[in-house]
Amino acid sequence: MIFPMQRREVIAVVASTAALALLAGLPLADDGFWLALAISIASYVAMATAWALFSGPTNYVSLATAAFFGSGAYVVSALAETAPWPVVLVAAALVGALLALATGLATLRLSGVYFVIFSFGLAELIRQLVTYYQTQVTGSVGRYIFVTISASEIYWQLLGLCAIALFTGWAIQRSRLGFALRVIGDDETVAAHSGIDTARVKVLLFCISGALIALVGAVMAPRFTYIEPQIAYNPMVSFQVVIMALLGGSKRLWGPLVGVIPFVLLHEWIAGRFPNHTHLLLGMVFLLVVYFVPQGVSGWLEKAWRRIRGESA
């Protein structure tokens, strides 16, 4: 049930469409540093939003983003030379959804801890499996990706994915599924007692989230040119997506969006200034976020906004 909309929502839709159109014009202005930065930001916005779709309302922290991202990239390396691009993207989304389905079926019937543990090692597991397959069957671990696709096209596709992720999140919030999710997040026992099939809801949502992240991986793959398991399944991707979503606040749809931009800039700065201590410093930033911004910037902004409105009214 998407319609009818409230006035506020009409404004939000118009404003975000306008913002999207404006952002889509960026490659016309610059195709060097700024476009590269925008691609990085757009990819993380899409991933962090997709992450928060599932982990925000359910409180099930997924540490497996790199597994989905890397699998999407690998689908491209396997199919890009034989299949047309849209088919490749559909295949990547399917692989992401299937991976999420398998993870979900194994763990989401049980309590959240099992899910976290399973997701924690998932990227490493798939990295080892891909390495094993490549050394045994294809004989070489790395692969080149020859896809003629420009940086601007990648950027536009990522913007499209951001829009899809945000729209999906919005549509879910308004649906029965979103309501069921909020009940699960508040109290899973209550949810089960009111007749919600909690496992099914969680698995379904995790599949949507996984498919979106795999799509980002697929779209980003041509940027790598050369792909090997070590690059595709980089644990830093999982780490960064979690920290960005937390920094922004995973309870609001627009939260991750707010978290990504400052963090990508910070990461650029740290990686440029302290190349040997990037890991250490990002870990510390992560701890600072967990300790001092537990509700995320969006929660903090909303509180401040309510205070301003409360005082003026």
Place this chain on the structure above:
Amino acid sequence: MLTAILVASVLLGGAYALMAMGLTLQYGVARIMNLATGETLMGAAFGSFWLFTAMQLSPLLSLLFIVPLAFAINWAIYRWLLTPLVRRAKNQGMLEVDSILATFGLLFVIEGAMLAGFGGNYYSYSFLAEPVTLLGHSFGLNRVVAFGVAALMALALYLGLNRTRYGTAIRAVAVDPVAAGLVAIDVPRAAAFAFALGGALTACGGSLLSMFLTFNASMGVVFTMKALIIVIMGGVGDPRGAVIAAFLLALVETVVAALVDPGLTLAATYLLFVLTLLFRPQGLMGRRT
């Protein structure tokens, strides 16, 4: 072949059991799911490596420094880093999410420190690398010695938990922290002690593993996975279950590495995990709640 695999897995299982007992204390008693446990392990491995190469100190002697140091550091981590989370958590679920996130961040801090100090290279050193013959097959003396030390530590832990007054108090906190408070057990202190002791056991396992394994700064994740799966498989909070599950995991890994491919050991670990989740999610020694 079969006896060779069996003996090799028992020798490997000793160090696994130590790290899993460490984690089960941290998770079962202090209620902290420590995702940085593999980094504690690697930290101790690097500590032993450094003391051996720079100071010619035998890894067995370096245990005397590393284990108390790990105890102190883990105590400090619990006291200063995790206690605020315990205080702010409104319920068990919130503490779980917060502690997962905090130790996930800690993982990257420790890994980052090791990367800054040692880089991404693989390290190993040669200590007691002489063959000994057991049941007709030869094994490295370092593996046998590591197993002996691990067995001694495990025995000491078992006696400490089951034969002393404070050990009983710790087991009481594992069963029910609220009820333990009612019978005048200082629960925060017992939790801090259990967390520190768990870290010390894990560090001991790491020093022992460094005697015969090749390691690098980014390998922590794999060991954390192993420890977590052993703990789930054995039943959370039960050191006996952890020991049994550790040997089971070591056996499956050794079989897969010997008969199929060494690159699939983590897949074997996951297979055990999935089987546990499907058929006995409460663990081998756990009871349904």
